[in-house]
Amino acid sequence: MSEYYGTTVEDIFKTQNKRFRAEGSEGVDAVFAYDVQGEGGGRWKLTIKDGACATEKLDSDDFGEYSVKITVDAETFVGVTIGKIDGTEAFTAGKLKVDGQIPLMMELPKLFTKYAPPGKEVTAADILATSESRFQPENAEGLDITVGYNLAGDGGGQWTAVIKDGTCKLEEGLRDNLTVCNIVKAKDFVDLMLGKLDPIVAFGAGRLRLVGDMEIAQRLPKIFSKFKSNASEPVEELIMLKKIISVDMKYSTGPTMGKFLNGLKEKKILANVCPKCGRKQLPPRECCAVCRCDVDEFVEVGPEGIVTYCDIIYYASPDPLTGETRETPYGALFVLLDGCKDREALWHLLKKEDLVDVKRGDRVRPVWVENPTGSVYDIIYFEKVR
Amino acid sequence: MNQENKDCYVVDGKLALPYQYFAGRTGSRFLISLRDKKKIFGVKCNKCDKVFVPPRQTCERCFENISNNWVELSDTGEIVNFSVVRYEGKHLPRKPPFVLALIKLGGADTPMTHIVEGIEPEKVEVGMKVKATFSDEPTNTILDLDHFEPV
Numbered sequence: 124m125s126e127y128y129g130t131t132v133e134d135i136f137k138t139q140n141k142r143f144r145a146e147g148s149e150g151v152d153a154v155f156a157y158d159v160q161g162e163g164g165g166r167w168k169l170t171i172k173d174g175a176c177a178t179e180k181l182d183s184d185d186f187g188e189y190s191v192k193i194t195v196d197a198e199t200f201v202g203v204t205i206g207k208i209d210g211t212e213a214f215t216a217g218k219l220k221v222d223g224q225i226p227l228m229m230e231l232p233k234l235f236t237k238y239a240p241p242g243k244e245v246t247a248a249d250i251l252a253t254s255e256s257r258f259q260p261e262n263a264e265g266l267d268i269t270v271g272y273n274l275a276g277d278g279g280g281q282w283t284a285v286i287k288d289g290t291c292k293l294e295e296g297l298r299d300n301l302t303v304c305n306i307v308k309a310k311d312f313v314d315l316m317l318g319k320l321d322p323i324v325a326f327g328a329g330r331l332r333l334v335g336d337m338e339i340a341q342r343l344p345k346i347f348s349k350f351k352s353n354a355s356e357p358v359e360e361l362i363m364l365k366k367i368i369s370v371d372m373k374y375s376t377g378p379t380m381g382k383f384l385n386g387l388k389e390k391k392i393l394a395n396v397c398p399k400c401g402r403k404q405l406p407p408r409e410c411c412a413v414c415r416c417d418v419d420e421f422v423e424v425g426p427e428g429i430v431t432y433c434d435i436i437y438y439a440s441p442d443p444l445t446g447e448t449r450e451t452p453y454g455a456l457f458v459l460l461d462g463c464k465d466r467e468a469l470w471h472l473l474k475k476e477d478l479v480d481v482k483r484g485d486r487v488r489p490v491w492v493e494n495p496t497g498s499v500y501d502i503i504y505f506e507k508v509r
Numbered sequence: 510m511n512q513e514n515k516d517c518y519v520v521d522g523k524l525a526l527p528y529q530y531f532a533g534r535t536g537s538r539f540l541i542s543l544r545d546k547k548k549i550f551g552v553k554c555n556k557c558d559k560v561f562v563p564p565r566q567t568c569e570r571c572f573e574n575i576s577n578n579w580v581e582l583s584d585t586g587e588i589v590n591f592s593v594v595r596y597e598g599k600h601l602p603r604k605p606p607f608v609l610a611l612i613k614l615g616g617a618d619t620p621m622t623h624i625v626e627g628i629e630p631e632k633v634e635v636g637m638k639v640k641a642t643f644s645d646e647p648t649n650t651i652l653d654l655d656h657f658e659p660v
Contacts, residue, residue: 318649328525349647362532362540362649372522381516441527497518 125163127201130240132159135204136167136178138238143176147233155227156189157200164197171234191223204238246278247309250316250350251293254284258291262345268336270343271297271304272312279309286346303335303343316350320365328367379409382421384497392425392460392489394467403467405460425460427488427508431468432457433481454478458487458505471499474506481507535566535576543653547643551617553578559618563651583615584641585660590620593630602652606630612639612657623651627658 125131136157148171155169166181168189186192195203199218202208213219221228251272263286270284283298284291297304307315311330314320325331333340376384379395383406386393395407399414403424411418433456439449454473463469473481474490487505495501532540535552542550551562554575559568566576591610594601608630611620625639639657647653 318647328523359534360537360541361534362537364530364532364649366528366530368526368528370524370526372524374520374522376516376518376520378514378516381518384518384520385516441525498520 139178145174153190156186156192161196194220260289268302271301274309306332387501424462428458428460472504586614624656
């Protein structure tokens with residue numbers, strides 16, 4: 124596909140329906156025929172009727188009925204569309220021919236919003252592909268190391284940069300015994316390399332993990348020069364910084380919550396029972412919320428239970444502990460564990476696969492991590508007992 | 510109450526607040542000049558005959574849009590006023606003590622705030638001439654102009 128001014132005729136017509144302004148089309152009932160000639164050209168028909176626009180690519184030069192026909196070469200068409208070429212001038216110079224109801228051409232700016240060429244997004248693979256050329260041998264003297272890139276998420280993958288004898292070679296996949304390995308989401312990696320995400324903040328927030336020789340890790344910005352995006356000159360560079368304010372906190376559990384968390388280490392769910400009213404509290408709390416007396420007695424409940432309430436969350440706010448947003452949709456439920464009654468339900472997450480048919484009264488059981496550490500997330504989620 | 514504390518422990522947590530700071534069009538051009546050209550630009554209101562730095566889109570006096578009247582300023586200026594920062598904070602750009610000064614650059618009518626280094630805080634004086642030192646590492650922040658030093 125031939126590009127002109129960094130975009131193609133096809134790209135422009137692909138966005139035609141999206142750019143259509145129904146509010147600007149009142150009373151317009153017309154068919155625009157485009158015969159775009161030359162390399163990267165083609166024939167398109169836009170049918171505008173009843174406040175809607177249909178774009179059709181034609182295989183032959185039979186346009187059928189049309190109100191107005193525009194004949195133009197591909198380069199001029201793109202140039203005029205993105206504003207690099209003056210439409211009136213092209214028309215006077217005979218580069219753009221209009222046939223039929225010429226006044227309809229005046230309606231076009233009202234009918235469609237302006238086309239904006241897509242910005243090419245740099246991918247992690249693009250950036251890593253430049254590793255060898257960004258390698259600075261003078262800053263890597265005497266080094267015999269392997270640097271791994273383990274990038275998760277969209278556009279991710281695994282690569283290893285092998286640095287030896289003043290040369291650098293990039294390989295796909297992760298080698299064994301890496302000197303240092305970067306573990307980061309591909310999206311964050313790109314932001315880091317483009318300077319949009321501060322490495323120190325990303326590291327502090329746990330979004331960038333470096334495993335291995337930290338001394339080498341710190342030298343990496345010197346071993347590789349900064350990545351420069353060579354995407355066709357940006358029209359206007361705007362500075363936006365993504366920052367993460369991170370505040371270290373310490374949370375003292377106290378003996379009551381501590382006992383609950385210690386129970387999780389043994390895959391036990393502990394509630395405490397009020398000596399006066401017999402109510403169970405889950406998670407346990409220091410005193411009974413109703414009787415205001417100390418509560419010392421603990422009982423194991425569950426592990427299975429029934430769903431009393433379930434939310435399916437589509438719009439999640441970031442988890443304040445990590446700054447990450449949970450993948451949506453996810454289910455959050457209240458489970459009345461065996462041995463509990465009334466409102467003694469525990470909040471937790473639901474297994475993704477169970478989202479489709481979860482309902483009140485369903486029987487669920489916890490799914491534990493392999494090595495519990497005494498955290499509420501020792502239970503990964505609850506799943507339906509099927 | 511004699512309670513055992515074998516069940517008490519401390520969980521490390523981290524409160525992370527992700528946010529985005531957008532410098533705006535005018536702010537971006539200012540920062541990009543610092544980063545790429547190592548030059549300080551201000552904007553001039555022709556009507557009021559005032560040069561503002563850091564640049565602003567509209568004149569604070571007549572509300573005229575002045576975002577296209579860029580003027581290059583000198584990299585040296587005069588300390589108009591200053592303060593010595595003596596407490597440590599994660600958000601602060603330097604370890605204390607360090608000097609934050611209002612510096613009026615040659616060609617500007619407003620002072621800008623920046624760090625003054627290369628001199629003991631006790632010796633800084635109002636009226637002192639200082640010169641800009643630019644950063645080698647791009648940060649996309651005002652710290653692309655790293656600090657000022659006495660001439």
